[in-house]
Amino acid sequence: MNKLSDNARPHRILIADDEPLYRNTTAELLRDEGFDCVCVEDASDAVEVLRGHSFDLILTDLNMPGNLKLELLKEGRTKYSHIPMIVVTGVPSIPSAIESVRLGIADYLLKPVKFDELLTAIERAIERPVAASTEATTAAKPSQSQNRFPEIIGQSDPMLRLMDIVDRVAASNTNVLLTGESGTGKEVIAKVIHDNGPRSNNAFQVIDCTAIPESLFESVLFGHVKGSFTGAASDQQGLLRYCDHGTAFLDELGELPATSQAKLLRAVQEQTFTPLGDSKAVKVDTRFICATNRDLQAEVDAGRFRQDLFYRLAVIHIELAPLRERGDDVLLLANHFLQRLRPKDSPVIGFSEETLDCFRRYHWPGNIRELRNVIERTLTLARGAEIEVGDLPSQLRNYDRRSHAELDISEISRDEALDSADRTYLTALLKKHGGVIASAARQAGLSRQGLNKLLKRHDINASDFR
Numbered sequence: 532m533n534k535l536s537d538n539a540r541p542h543r544i545l546i547a548d549d550e551p552l553y554r555n556t557t558a559e560l561l562r563d564e565g566f567d568c569v570c571v572e573d574a575s576d577a578v579e580v581l582r583g584h585s586f587d588l589i590l591t592d593l594n595m596p597g598n599l600k601l602e603l604l605k606e607g608r609t610k611y612s613h614i615p616m617i618v619v620t621g622v623p624s625i626p627s628a629i630e631s632v633r634l635g636i637a638d639y640l641l642k643p644v645k646f647d648e649l650l651t652a653i654e655r656a657i658e659r660p661v662a663a664s665t666e667a668t669t670a671a672k673p674s675q676s677q678n679r680f681p682e683i684i685g686q687s688d689p690m691l692r693l694m695d696i697v698d699r700v701a702a703s704n705t706n707v708l709l710t711g712e713s714g715t716g717k718e719v720i721a722k723v724i725h726d727n728g729p730r731s732n733n734a735f736q737v738i739d740c741t742a743i744p745e746s747l748f749e750s751v752l753f754g755h756v757k758g759s760f761t762g763a764a765s766d767q768q769g770l771l772r773y774c775d776h777g778t779a780f781l782d783e784l785g786e787l788p789a790t791s792q793a794k795l796l797r798a799v800q801e802q803t804f805t806p807l808g809d810s811k812a813v814k815v816d817t818r819f820i821c822a823t824n825r826d827l828q829a830e831v832d833a834g835r836f837r838q839d840l841f842y843r844l845a846v847i848h849i850e851l852a853p854l855r856e857r858g859d860d861v862l863l864l865a866n867h868f869l870q871r872l873r874p875k876d877s878p879v880i881g882f883s884e885e886t887l888d889c890f891r892r893y894h895w896p897g898n899i900r901e902l903r904n905v906i907e908r909t910l911t912l913a914r915g916a917e918i919e920v921g922d923l924p925s926q927l928r929n930y931d932r933r934s935h936a937e938l939d940i941s942e943i944s945r946d947e948a949l950d951s952a953d954r955t956y957l958t959a960l961l962k963k964h965g966g967v968i969a970s971a972a973r974q975a976g977l978s979r980q981g982l983n984k985l986l987k988r989h990d991i992n993a994s995d996f997r
């Protein structure tokens with residue numbers, strides 16, 4: 532794992548938990564992994580510490596003393612929206628799970644959490660870029676005059692075709708399935724469809740299927756009535772109620788376990804659901820837009836995804852092209868991110884021709900998210916007015932198209948051939964595991980440290996695949 536934050540200090544984690552044993556053990560284990568940890572025992576201390584220090588992640592229980600409970604979550608999300616937050620709780624409470632998902636927490640884990648799983652969640656949350664809240668707007672934006680949707684940067688053929696479809700689909704109420712590699716903009720497109728349709732005045736609710744534990748899926752989505760199970764102290768509305776007359780965006784749909792797929796089917800098919808413990812069904816009017824980077828048809832063929840649910844959700848199926856197939860859009864996007872992310876006092880105003888060529892040639896396995904990361908990182912290092920090839924991360928500098936196409940093995944040394952094979956393998960591995968080191972290392976039969984070392988040697992960034 533890359534344990535260094537952007538300004539080259541160890542990633543700092545705030546652990547807020549009232550159980551001393553859990554708090555201290557977790558901190559100790561995370562310190563062994565190279566993290567810097569600060570521990571507090573209640574929510575008010577957490578809020579206090581947050582005011583005075585910068586953190587890369589908040590790891591919190593929600594059942595702590597201090598009467599704040601969800602306040603930490605709320606204040607954390609509003610004032611410190613750039614810090615990802617993971618909720619780890621020993622008492623799975625449906626209201627807090629619902630509120631957590633609504634407020635966009637990175638993960639919701641139930642104690643006891645296996646340390647490996649916790650590390651995976653931390654890795655995913657820390658490395659996933661959070662939208663910068665204060666973005667420089669000094670320089671002019673690229674021209675988007677022909678663009679009907681200013682949020683979507685792109686003028687390549689695939690993007691013009693996509694905008695045509697979005698235009699038509701937005702006006703309808705049809706369910707939509709968005710597929711495409713990670714980082715191709717599925718969430719961006721889902722939001723544009725919602726914002727440009729008849730439901731735009733109502734909620735667009737992101738529901739990350741990987742953030743809801745399987746055992747809580749029904750309660751989180753459909754709600755429950757008082758007394759329906761131990762701990763259900765009052766009636767609680769589920770997430771689907773929040774998107775009545777609006778849009779439910781089910782992200783990472785391909786990860787939904789079979790039991791949850793069955794429960795979702797009725798809600799999608801009949802637009803009704805029954806809260807846990809209730810006898811009356813609730814009628815809703817919800818549009819479903821779903822996204823996955825899996826090949827969902829292949830998942831159906833393999834019996835891992837329900838065919839009936841697939842047909843209900845994929846009424847319109849939109850496949851997003853990877854960035855490498857969008858021609859010069861990569862240059863428009865690079866310029867867009869440069870303008871948005873450059874600090875006011877940065878000397879950088881553009882890119883050299885060689886850099887633009889390099890952007891055109893590179894295969895961008897992490898797509899637009901990777902491009903954004905590259906620009907963000909490069910901006911902090913570049914010293915001249917133009918970003919030069921030498922300022923770029925080495926995976927771009929050294930990228931050779933041939934190594935991904937028709938590499939002529941006989942022309943290179945054995946070491947170079949092995950190196951190239953290693954790089955191809957690591958890229959494919961990270962792509963498959965969405966950049967999560969722990970699971971990638973498991974598949975490769977390597978320790979996390981071993982995999983990290985290899986990635987470092989090849990200058991490959993796991994975060995570009997998340």
Ligand SMILES: Nc1ncnc2c1ncn2[C@@H]1O[C@H](COP(=O)(O)OP(=O)(O)OP(=O)(O)O)[C@@H](O)[C@H]1O
Binds near residue numbers: 684713717720823997
């Ligand atoms: N066409 C676009 N124009 C401008 N920015 C874009 C575009 N597409 C994507 N982005 C930006 O790229 C990043 C990744 O986009 P997004 O999260 O929508 O991808 P995704 O396909 O949903 O990824 P994942 O599958 O990993 O969830 C975001 O910062 C988003 O704002």
